[in-house]
Structure formats: structure tokens, C-alpha cells
Amino acid sequence: MKYEHLYVVIEHEQGKPVPVSLEMLGEARRLMDGYNKKYSANEKVVAVVLGNNVRKLAEELIYHGADAVIYSDSPEFEYSRNVIDTKVISAIATSRELALKFSPESTDFVKPRYMFFSADNIGRQLSSTVIGALDSGLASDINKLVIEDLEIRHEHKTKGQPMIYERTLEMYRPDFSGFLWTTILCLDNRNPAIQRDYHPQACSIIPAVFAPIERDTSRKGIVVDHVPTFDPKDLQVKIISRKIVKSNVDFDSKKAVVSFGRGIKDAPADNIELVVDLAKEINAEVGVSLPISKKPFPVSESTSSTYMNSDRVVGTSGRKVVPLLYIAVGISGAMHHLAGMKESEFVIAINPDEEANIKDESDIFIKGRMEDVIPILIEELRALKPIMEVRK
Ligand SMILES: Cc1cc2nc3c(=O)[nH]c(=O)nc-3n(C[C@H](O)[C@H](O)[C@H](O)COP(=O)(O)OP(=O)(O)OC[C@H]3O[C@@H](n4cnc5c(N)ncnc54)[C@H](O)[C@@H]3O)c2cc1C
Structure with a gap:
């Protein structure tokens, strides 16, 4: 043949x-x-x-x-x-x-x-x-x-x-x-x-x-x-030297990742701040969906360069992450994204759309807008802190 x-x-x-x-x-x-x-x-x-x-x-x-x-x-x-x-x-x-x-x-x-x-x-x-x-x-x-x-x-x-x-x-x-x-x-x-x-x-x-x-x-x-x-x-094309640039984004040693997507659109700067606050509360690294790395929304230069970059992309065009906890905020769950996070131990999604694909990948799906949900989560986490400290 x-x-x-x-x-x-x-x-x-x-x-x-x-x-x-x-x-x-x-x-x-x-x-x-x-x-x-x-x-x-x-x-x-x-x-x-x-x-x-x-x-x-x-x-x-x-x-x-x-x-x-x-x-x-x-x-x-x-x-x-x-x-x-x-x-x-x-x-x-x-x-x-x-x-x-x-x-x-x-x-x-x-x-x-x-x-x-x-x-x-x-x-x-x-x-x-x-x-x-x-x-x-x-x-x-x-x-x-x-x-x-x-x-x-x-x-x-x-x-x-x-x-x-x-x-x-x-x-x-x-x-x-x-x-x-x-x-x-x-x-x-x-x-x-x-x-x-x-x-x-x-x-x-x-x-x-x-x-x-x-x-x-x-x-x-x-x-x-x-x-x-x-x-x-x-x-004629020769590789004279090759340097692997180490990323400042640490998905490997952090036990949790909080990623955000286009769902931040209604108030991009404030919403990124909310996500970052949540990540700090649980000592998590911040990830993003691919569209975010293209800087689709106007925010300050420092927020844009720190968070809207390709180093943080989770998925087939970015990194594969396997944390104990993955929180997807305002991410619909396209298969390109899921491929990068679906092996996470426990997944929480925050999204007002119950039909979003991310729901099927989630252990807990919180139906709601991030603007409403994240402040409550942060408040609860802060209230729990003294109890957690005592348990340590
Ligand atoms: C070849 C190729 C490779 C790709 N590689 C990747 C990749 O590596 N990683 C990746 O992520 N994508 C990748 N993509 C893009 C991917 O297909 C999707 O387009 C992308 O993941 C969608 O990003 P998103 O979830 O942020 O946005 P959207 O799909 O627009 O979803 C936004 C979500 O936010 C929700 N939302 C709206 N308002 C709020 C609110 N107030 N609070 C909370 N949620 C809200 C909406 O209900 C929606 O579910 C790739 C595409 C192609 C073609």
C-alpha cells in the first residue's frame, strides 16, 4: 500500500x-x-x-x-x-x-x-x-x-x-x-x-x-x-546560547491557584484586586485565562504587567497546574483552559452562568457574580483565621 x-x-x-x-x-x-x-x-x-x-x-x-x-x-x-x-x-x-x-x-x-x-x-x-x-x-x-x-x-x-x-x-x-x-x-x-x-x-x-x-x-x-x-x-541559523527564563509565577510550590477570566469585565481593576486579595488570604498563586493575557481591559500599567501576562496563562497555550485547590473566577471552562487545570485536587468555580462548562469540572460551583461572592469569601476566611491559628 x-x-x-x-x-x-x-x-x-x-x-x-x-x-x-x-x-x-x-x-x-x-x-x-x-x-x-x-x-x-x-x-x-x-x-x-x-x-x-x-x-x-x-x-x-x-x-x-x-x-x-x-x-x-x-x-x-x-x-x-x-x-x-x-x-x-x-x-x-x-x-x-x-x-x-x-x-x-x-x-x-x-x-x-x-x-x-x-x-x-x-x-x-x-x-x-x-x-x-x-x-x-x-x-x-x-x-x-x-x-x-x-x-x-x-x-x-x-x-x-x-x-x-x-x-x-x-x-x-x-x-x-x-x-x-x-x-x-x-x-x-x-x-x-x-x-x-x-x-x-x-x-x-x-x-x-x-x-x-x-x-x-x-x-x-x-x-x-x-x-x-x-x-x-x-x-546557517545557529543557537549560540539558550537560556531558560525562570518565571516569577510559582504554580508549582503553591498549594492553591486562583485564576480569573473575562468575567472581570464589569470593573476590571477592582475585580483583579478582589481576586488578588482572595489569593493572598489563602497563599495562592494567581492564574489567568488566555484572553486575559492579551490585555483586553484597561487597567493600570503595573496591574497589567503583573497579572495580564502569558506567564500566568493556565491551559494548552500556557501552563498545566495541579494544585490542591483551584478557584476559577469568571472563567467559562473552554476545553483549552480545562486541559491545564482539570487534574487539580479540588475545584471551586464562581460564575453567574449555571450553563458554563466549568460547572462540570467543579467540586463546588458558586452561582454568583465575583463582585458579590469574593468579599463574602474573604470575610469568612478572615473570621476563620483565629480558629485555624489555635488549631495549628
Ligand atoms: C488554539 C487555542 C488555544 C487556546 N489556549 C488557551 C489556554 O491555554 N488557556 C485558556 O484559558 N484559553 C485558551 N484558549 C481560549 C479558549 O478557547 C477560550 O476562549 C478562553 O479560555 C475563554 O476565556 P474566559 O473563560 O476568560 O472567557 P469567557 O469564555 O468569555 O468566559 C467568561 C465567563 O465569565 C463569566 N462571568 C461574567 N460576569 C461575571 C462576573 N461578574 N463574575 C463571575 N463570572 C462572570 C461568564 O458567565 C463566563 O462564563 C485557546 C484557544 C485556542 C483557539
Whole structure:
């Protein structure tokens, strides 16, 4: 077959996989187990790793669900650089020679059937450049995947005729602030006038949506070595030094996080002050929803730079937090936000809208406006303080 297997592009920091890589492998495993059963096939989950001396990671990925790992090793891969990463991954994805090493029956292999990237800063860019180079289509920010045979009738793709598209990857993404689903299909043009294949069917996957499978050291697989070649002009961009800027925002050691969203809109400056007061009362860090980091409301320069910034964003575009207590104030609960906080031990939401998604994620939902609720909470907390002190 021309198109076979599911390739997963792995991201890592010096050999340590970023969590979404293992999540993608887990979902790939589940999908391909179902696929192989349904179609009596033997297609593989193939992890693709570029790195500098990280062969151990390649072996580890088999324990996390890969049937095969294509490992390309070079000092040039110490840190990710889009131009060379794109060229090498595209070369790997179109190599029949490599495919034959883990799947001897892949004699007609041209490209992967499916391909996954992570929807983080590196993966979002890399997915678009690799899939551009592979001449296919990309669905970005996906959080649900299904493989189905579909009957499609389309003015251009099928010239208006109903046709069966087998083994189609239905890629779901949350749109309109995460409250509607869009299903994206990457379909070949079967209309003779514009005939053209679109493979791999590819997507980038939102972090923290899928569960990794449990590490199992009895799983068997094969590591295939790839020797990369570089065009000297592609090596002109060099990383001279790389500094990880430590954030002043401390989501890790604080036991509680109080986050606020666009619900502050009626009196932004006063409402941020309320949230900060509540956070101080319980020694919590302050988080925000993504729109807040875009500074949507006028407040003082110092409030804006301290609180309306990307360091504080909770969710797929920001940080994942796992505190004992998460308080969501004026946040609707879009899935991009939920992905960053849903593993919190105990969740309280303050919101006047009972229909808000955040309600389903909450252990306690306080129906009300923050302007009314937070002062009462602070008052109660202050009243409890002497009792708590005595108990200490
Ligand atoms: C690719 C992509 C990535 C994204 N990544 C992230 C991410 O990492 N993190 C993130 O947060 N978002 C992310 N988003 C945006 C996300 O989809 C939502 O648009 C966003 O989370 C909504 O923010 P919000 O809850 O603050 O605002 P809204 O959805 O506008 O909700 C405001 C809430 O405030 C409530 N409210 C109104 N008045 C009051 C009041 N007086 N008191 C209390 N509550 C009140 C309303 O009932 C409402 O529920 C992303 C979107 C995309 C497309």
C-alpha cells in the first residue's frame, strides 16, 4: 500500500520526552490497535525522534506504545531548529527504505497514512512546515480522533457523486471558544478533473487531552537508525546560547491557584484586586485565562504587567497546574483552559452562568457574580483565621 502506518513526531528536552509526546503515543496505540483489528491489518505506530545522543529515549518509546522508532542522531539536533527538523522529518516520512526495516511488507510505501505532531509552540510550527513539504493537509489543535469509513458526496472532491472513503481519520477540534466541535477530514480528490492524493492525514494534538499508556518494559519493538544529511546553507541559523527564563509565577510550590477570566469585565481593576486579595488570604498563586493575557481591559500599567501576562496563562497555550485547590473566577471552562487545570485536587468555580462548562469540572460551583461572592469569601476566611491559628 502507498500509505501506511501512523508516524508520531516526538518532542523532548535533552532526551526527556515532553508529556504530550507520550500522550500522542498512547492515543496512536489505541487507534492503531482498533484499526488493525477492524481492517485485519498490521500497520505500525512509528515514533520519529531527532536528537543528540538520546538513543535511550528511542528505546523508552517502545515501552510507551511505539512498534518502531526511527531515530536520527546528530549534534545538530541538540535544540530544535525548524529548517533542518522539517527537512529531516520529511525525508524520514518519505523513505521506503526505513519503512521496510520495521515493516518488510511495506514494499509500495510512499508516505505515512497518518501523522501526529504536538500542538505546542514547536509542534504547531513544525507540523505546518513538514506537512507543507509532504504536500498534504493539516488539522491543528485536535482533541478527539476516530478512524471510520465515511460516505462523502462533495461538489469538487467527488464531483457530486457519493463515494466511500475508507480508513478516514476524523479529527475533532474545539472551536468558538471550545464550545462547538469541528470535524476536519483530509480527503483525496477523486474528481478526475482535479485528482490528487492528500496523505498523510495529519494533525497537531492538544497537550493534556489524551492519556499515555502505562509504561510496559515487556513491550517489544525496533529502533531504526537514520543518518541525517544537511545542506550547509540550512545550518546557517545557529543557537549560540539558550537560556531558560525562570518565571516569577510559582504554580508549582503553591498549594492553591486562583485564576480569573473575562468575567472581570464589569470593573476590571477592582475585580483583579478582589481576586488578588482572595489569593493572598489563602497563599495562592494567581492564574489567568488566555484572553486575559492579551490585555483586553484597561487597567493600570503595573496591574497589567503583573497579572495580564502569558506567564500566568493556565491551559494548552500556557501552563498545566495541579494544585490542591483551584478557584476559577469568571472563567467559562473552554476545553483549552480545562486541559491545564482539570487534574487539580479540588475545584471551586464562581460564575453567574449555571450553563458554563466549568460547572462540570467543579467540586463546588458558586452561582454568583465575583463582585458579590469574593468579599463574602474573604470575610469568612478572615473570621476563620483565629480558629485555624489555635488549631495549628
Ligand atoms: C488554539 C487555542 C488555544 C487556546 N489556549 C488557551 C489556554 O491555554 N488557556 C485558556 O484559558 N484559553 C485558551 N484558549 C481560549 C479558549 O478557547 C477560550 O476562549 C478562553 O479560555 C475563554 O476565556 P474566559 O473563560 O476568560 O472567557 P469567557 O469564555 O468569555 O468566559 C467568561 C465567563 O465569565 C463569566 N462571568 C461574567 N460576569 C461575571 C462576573 N461578574 N463574575 C463571575 N463570572 C462572570 C461568564 O458567565 C463566563 O462564563 C485557546 C484557544 C485556542 C483557539
